[in-house]
Amino acid sequence: MIPLLTSLLAITLRAGTSLIYATVGEIYTERSGILNLGMEGIMLMGAVSAFAVVYYTSSLLAGLLIAGLVGALLAAIHALLCITLRANQVVSGLSITLFGSGLASFLGQRLGPVSNNRYLVGLSAVQFKAFPLPFLSRLPVLGAMFNQDLLTYAVYLLVPLAWFFLYRTREGLNLRAVGENPQTADAMGIKVQRVRYLYTIAGGMLVGLGGAHLSLAYTPGWSENITGGRGWIVIALVIFAMWNPARAVLGAVLFGGINAVQFRLQAAGTHIPAAYLNMLPYLATVVVLVIMTWWETLSKRIGAPAALGTSYMREEK
């Protein structure tokens, strides 16, 4: 029993890491009032750029940096369109996804070595490998938490820091105000547009890192559909986390868990057709969404940042 639980937890954490990065990133973006539906595209771009960089330089650090940069850049385009140019945030996000996915495919067919027909598919490179922490990794069940790769360990710091920043610092206070009531934040002297830009770009950076984890650790390498719709699932995870970074872990664990169960069942050779198992995460997302919405209507209080998805412009000066 214990070995089973331990291995389930291990797979869950590995699968959930990229989701946590992306969820925390999107929480910050949405907290500023901007909805970024471009995450699928950003994650793909993060994955392909990280892998390409690592393939040629063998430097994992460089891969991460580039992935973060790429994520930030794509998010910056979205920010420019939505904040300064006041475009429709839904369509803008979708365009980032379409563009990002297309560009990632393009790069995946172009950045590879000539020996592989310029394709990045089918190659292997340096990866983030798991390394156990002394003593802690021998704990029953929980030991799985301490036998992970560097990026997952970083999550253990990222989440509490993200929570503390949002709820206990002055900057986090300002951010929350901007997302709830930009008119008020503006009147109180907070630079609304700057805040929105900052956290949209920062959020995009984290999402890019989430993509990097996929190609550098979880399913090392590059393939066309490496994200499998994770970028979209993150949107549900943000709602599930009620825009609280600490709760982001819950959702990621839930979906990591579903992934883990899928693996297990397939490995065990069940009669359930693979297709139905593969549908699980997507159906689960819908169910989670319905439950969250229903609960929110009941409790009437915990909800999205009030100004999410709206554009803000002060009357002419």
Place this chain on the structure above:
Amino acid sequence: MNAEAQPILVMEKISKRFPGVLANDAVDLELYPGEVLALLGENGAGKSTLMNILVGLYRPDEGCILVKGQEAEIHSPRDAAALGIGMVHQNFMLVESMLVSENIVLGLQDLPLVPKMEEVVLRIREISERYRLQVDPNAYIWQLSVGEQQRVEILKLIYRGAEILILDEPTAVLTPQEAEDLNRVLQQMTSEGKSAVFITHKMEEVMAFSHWVRVLRNGRLMAVKKTGETNPQELARLMVGREVLFRLERKPARFGATVLELKGVQADDDRGLPALKEISFALAGGEILGVAGVAGNGQRELAEVVTGLRKTSGGRILIRGENVSNSTPLKIIRSGVSHIPADRIGMGAVGEMSVASNLVMKGYRKRPISSRFWLHPRRILEFARRMIEAFSITTPTPLTRLKFLSGGNIQKTILAREIDACEGLLVAVYPSRGLDVGATESVRARLLEQRDCGRAVLLISEDLEELLTIADRIAVLFEGKIMGLLPAETADLKTLGLMMAGTQAPGGFDAPGI
């Protein structure tokens, strides 16, 4: 006012232009320490614009500002705050989902990165005590009443060291008693050397609260008067530019059959708390029943329940004898009910669609505008042209989008659409809010017309003067209950004020029916 003291604030020849309108035309203003100045004018006179310039939300095209004798460049609310100037807006600048203490320190420059909230709370309590602005620093804004929220706004300004407080129509959301409390707070502040400017269009406020008054009309400064040396009539004349008739001609009442009846109606608000508690009254054709009360006591819920936009949790609503409680809005519209909602752009009209489209939004289901499934664009245009003329709506073309029209013309469009019959019920909620005197007069005239031709009118209004002028009977709504129902002739401000604050006045109740 001490003649030898220096003014703490001087605004010199301030001008500000917006597309199509000169909002401020070389306006001057002087404010001395320890003084309350009233800025009086109609809607659109330029008072809010002037003050928004002072707090850095707008930049003046011409003119300059001197604070304590020094020329000041105010580019943002932060600059204004640094100079000791702060404003309490009509729409409170508060984040509902955050705490009082968080709202008060939001955006403060010298707040440490990790603020110590216990110290903040302590300081808030000190200021609360001193100025008698009681409020719980650890409450969420959404838990507070409107009056308490206003106190938070004032606390916020004082916490940040404001010497000059600007209040925009502060009593619009207060009961008469709460307004007196505010007056006491202002007196306390001015006795400590602070100054205040408050923006208003109500003469009574000017007389009660201020030491000096400046009257603006059409963007220009018309007069500067010492409050003790003037009177409401003179102020009104300066404000409007002509003699204002305070009473409209009203024909004697001719009541018909009962049109609307509420029996023990109960309903909840958006948060699930009871908003209407056993409301009962009846309304006849040819009668205007005014519902008075400070906003937030159930007015919105009452209008929504009668027009089918909200479910009741008890009781019955009858229109011409038929039970329509919890019917759909469509069924109620078909029973002959028209609704002029409080929220013009958010509910009553679709800004992105044309004037013509908005005009037919009620009648599009009937001939000749539509037959079966089809809409006939030419007939819509004809209909629209007739309405535009009949109601004097100013618009470049019938196909112009509604959002390009002025507030008054938008309201005229809504009226034109809703005033479609001489029978049934018309529910009008704050119909003249935000309109200038001319538009207000015409709205009231239309309501009287409806009444005279036999329609039942339920008029919900915060403006006691409006109700006293055109209503036949007045009911007062307080915390979801009807405190009293009086014939308009016997109602007076004092009695109504008491009822609005929750006291049931002696003899304040007529029989609920007719």
Place this chain on the structure above:
Amino acid sequence: MRLAFEKRTSTSKAVLFVVPFASFLVSLLLAALLLGISKTDPLRTYAAMFRGAFGSWSNFTETLVKAIPLMLTGLGVSIAFRMRFWNIGAEGQLTLGGVAGAYVALTWAPALPPPLVLPAVLVAGMLAGALWAGIPALLSAYMKVDETLTTLMLNYVAILFSEHLYYGPWRDPQGYGFPGTALFPDSAWLPRLAGRAHLGLVFAFALAVFLWLVLNRTRFGFEVKIIGHNRTSARYQGINVSATIVAALLLSGALSGLAGVCEVTGISRRLQQGLSIGYGYTAIIVAWMAQLNPLAVIPVALLMAALLVGGDQVQMIMGLPSAMGLVIQGLILFPLLAGSLFSEFRLIRLTGRRKGETA
């Protein structure tokens, strides 16, 4: 000199035409940059793309082939978007339409009189698409569940389901190992008009006109528009918002379902890989670029199809990644979105005259 945006006081008709056209040009420019970085001559590429799309009769018909599903899904998406209902599920609605059509074609066709088969197949496709859009619509209208995610998730479910079917239980035993169903009987074949371009083209034209009429000449269309602009107003006017949303979405899904079943009965004549290649997502670009006007959807869809077909050609001739066409598509939306600003605002120069100057 400082620039600022000033709200317009009247709508500008010129902007409505200029912006989509200009944004297409800008996206070509941006893509040219990308090509330049990739050491490929943009002008040669574009010329090759144009020839690939329109250069010969057979090229043109192939462009039509790709345009038809884009027209139909574009129409479907545009009607949902009119109500600000973000139906991103066109891909899944299309796929399921194909699946349902395949089911009727393979299972019931033998039992039905031949003239009835094709109509039955088409209707089945439309119903399936309608159902797949109806579920998120119901969830949104009655339970306030955000539709962006639900429509999207159902895409994955539909695609996985369809794959499962033609790899598994519906697989053609005589298929030589290729995944896919058996060929449909003749009676279930959608007639082709020119090259591989099929009757779906006529459906698309007819439905574009139909939708335009519905939107601008019927009470239902009037209500749809009001809901899109202001739901609160719509309720207040007595419109049954929930029912209207569901009805419009059923229509939206049916259109995408029709696209799917036409693909399956007109092109491949079996259910196999290659049905879900992103039409449903491209449809969003089509709808947005057409500014949600049904009549404009037709030419815009043709343009998008030209990009796709041209892109394929270019891949074969010039060895460019097949994703090139996708990249350009993605690029189109950016200037389009940026340009939408100009329909609401004007760029002005602030003169900033301050104190001391007399009026």
